[in-house]
Amino acid sequence: MDKIKVVPAERHPLCPHCGQTLDSVEYHKVKVEGLSMMGYTVFHSCPHCRKVLAATASQS
Structure with a gap:
């Protein structure tokens, strides 16, 4: 399987x-x-x- 390179982003998403x-x-x-x-x-x-992009749960 080929490896995928992770590189710094040059643009904002x-x-x-x-x-x-x-x-x-x-x-x-x-x-x-x-x-x-x-x-x-x-x-x-x-x-x-203002639309939701993600939701995460936390215990603290």
Whole structure:
């Protein structure tokens, strides 16, 4: 199997929703109530269109 090179990015990524250049990403930390396993959910969103790019769960 061929190896894939990982190289530094020379350009900023584009938002998959609005197509704007992402030079930053906003995050919103939300407390999860009633679930003992999870403490917070963090939503990452585009600063231009505000649509969610990713969500991650955290215990702290």
